[in-house]
Amino acid sequence: DVKVTQSSRYLVKRTGEKVFLECVQDMDHENMFWYRQDPGLGLRLIYFSYDVKMKEKGDIPEGYSVSREKKERFSLILESASTNQTSMYLCASSSTGVAYNEQFFGPGTRLTVL
């Protein structure tokens, strides 16, 4: 069964802390994505990656960075967490080649920044 896992379901951090959110997929997918989900705003793409060591900015990259050192792992980094980054973070992966390959999602990490 396909699986995308995220390192934490719930996380509480303080303003100014550096935060790492980890995502691992076991489907050998080339593409990986980070979204944030906020009420009334749906899912917004932060960053995505088509291959190891490659990254592309999504719609809201400000305040975030990413790392993809291995194919199966995609990390989202908040360099200096702020309260407006309190949100649900969803990781997804998909295979490459055609436009309509579905994205598989992890369970999400609910981050609270105090």
Place this chain on the structure above:
Amino acid sequence: AQSVTQPDIHITVSEGASLELRCNYSYGATPYLFWYVQSPGQGLQLLLKYFSGDTLVQGIKGFEAEFKRSQSSFNLRKPSVHWSDAAEYFCAVVGRGNQFYFGTGTSLTVIP
């Protein structure tokens, strides 16, 4: 630019009643369209997808959706709703660069 609109923020239906969730998209070329469901505290699960061909698409859990190019719509339907269908539903279109564009979601409440 590609985008998706889900006009209904929240819908309440009685168990056993029929359901229709609306989705309108904006995309210049042939759209690839998806419906996902998110149960409370969970990630998103694919319900169904449309690429081409038959405009009526069957999905999991008894859901179906109809693609109407003339109306730029991809509405999700279910003939008889179950209490376990209470969740948030997202419509998405794939745009340039294989990027998914999601709607803002419709929250479904099912009354016993």
